Amino acid sequence: MELVVKEYKRKEKSLSFTIKEKEINGLTGNHLEEILKIIKLNGEHNNQIEINHEKVNEKNRYEVKKKIIVIEEEWQEKSFGNTLEEIMIDQMKEYEIYPKNLEKKLKDSLKIVGLEPTLLTREFATLSQSEKKKFQISLGLLLNPEMIILIEPFKVLDQKNRKKLMMVMKKIKENFQKTIVIVSNDPNILYEETDHLIIYKNDKILVEGKTKELYQRVEFLKRHKVELPEIIEFIYYARKNKNAKIDYCVDIRDLIKDIYKHV
Amino acid sequence: MEVVLNINDLTYENLFQNINLNIEKGKIISFAGCNNCGKTTLSRILDRKIKGNFNINLLGKDRDDYSLQEYDSLIQVVYPDQFNWIEETPYEEFQMKKIDTEKKEFLLKKAKELKILDKENQKLTRKESLWQQILLAIGKAKELVVIDGMDCYLTPKETEEVYYFLRECTKKWKQSFLITTTSLENTLLADELYILKEGEIILKGDPLTILQKDNLINKAGLKVPFMIDLSVKLRDYDLLKEISLEKETLIDNLWN
Secondary structure (H helix, E strand, C coil): CCEEEEEEEECCEEEEEEECCCCEEEEEECCHHHHHHHHCCCCCCCCCEEECCEECCCCCHHHHHCCEEEECCCCCCCCCCCEHHHHHHHHHHHCCCCCCCHHHHHHHHHHHCCCCHHHHHCEHHHCCHHHHHHHHHHHHHCCCCCEEEEECCCCCCCHHHHHHHHHHHHHHHHHHCCEEEEECCCHHHHHHHCCEEEEEECCEEEEEEEHHHHCCCHHHHHHCCCCCCHHHHHHHHHHHHHCCCCCCCCCHHHHHHHHHHHC | CCEEEEEEEEEECCCEEEEEEEEECCCEEEEEECCCCCHHHHHHHHCCCCCCCCEEEECCEEHHHCCHHHHHHHEEEECCCCCCCCCCCHHHHHHHCCCCHHHHHHHHHHHHHCCCCCCCHHHCCHHHHHHHHHHHHHHHCCCEEEECCHHHCCCHHHHHHHHHHHHHHHHHHCCEEEEEECCCCCHHHCCEEEEEECCEEEEEECHHHHHCCHHHHHHCCCCCCHHHHHHHHHHHCCCCCCCCCCHHHHHHHHHC
């Protein structure tokens, strides 16, 4: 799913940006709730938003909205049942999804995020922080969305689980052609994990483009007080202050190889 | 140094095997481990929410010999997603609690600085609620505050601010803190770092020394902070003699 916003009028400013299809998109900046409202199709939409080249209007808006799932940073308590199974069934009813083999569908949704199917009968309240986060994601996947927006998904996850979750997202993107949006204020995560980045600052799109290229525009980003990935900052200072001939890279091992060659 | 809390040979279900932990007066301890390694369980054991035949001493006395009221006045546990309010605002919550006047003023000053003092409890963000709970716990507990999963809803910068504030409290009232975390990002600000893996403490000691054991840390499912990781690897390749925590120093050492 590709979402294109063209000259969306907001607070006397005009916003234009693209959520790229079948890519892992990153979104960062301040007051992101404003831009998220647009992406979630919750704001006004006077033909300024296009989804897969089709304009969103009052007629098709709710159909399209069903295809976009937001995994919030915090669990939104609702009047669901207590066990994971009950919560999942309630969620599917809400979205009018009735699979032929319900049990398999529920178990598969848990398995894909690395949760044991035996957890179906567990009470939600007894899950750990990381299990709750994984469950929240599996609940979103259950609805077979075309676009998955994850808001600060890694805060409660350790390194290993973060890598596993990203592997799942990459698989979903590649095998099922889904569009992923990671909303985060951690530049290290965005640099390592996203393909396309949108930086929203002071009610406007500061810049958007390929993440790796965009983060190399250090002077520009510094001028606009955008936090940089640590590895970029290190390389930038080494190049600037010592004229070091090292290339921008993502992996710390590549940086070390480069330092080894040039020191 | 006076020991506030000691846990001896703690074994619990499949989570812990013979865990030993000593917390000295006025110290900040970071207790790190991957997801589901038992950090919250440890907090709940210390909170006496999980009962059992544990050998845990508080100020040299078996903790079971304390009444609930006595125990609560010495230890408080803060959880990242459990907020129990009685009153409407943080200010009113503070007025309800029995807190020493000087300490209360200090904590209220911080709450004011954070702009949460007169905000409705229901309207506090997660970060603000966590701050409120931490300030109240510091007010109520004379000896030890356990903060479970502190980094769950805070950015590394926000976590750093909490650490600096806790340090002020250790200096003013000799309070101790036990912080459980999955992120090692700010653990250098602690006095001691414990790393838990599969029910056992695999590393403990001065944070800078511990953080250099990158292989063991990675095996525990955790990530070494960037500057330490880079320094250690460069040192292993004989490109650097000493660990640098500042990028400018590291760059100077490499290219001079």
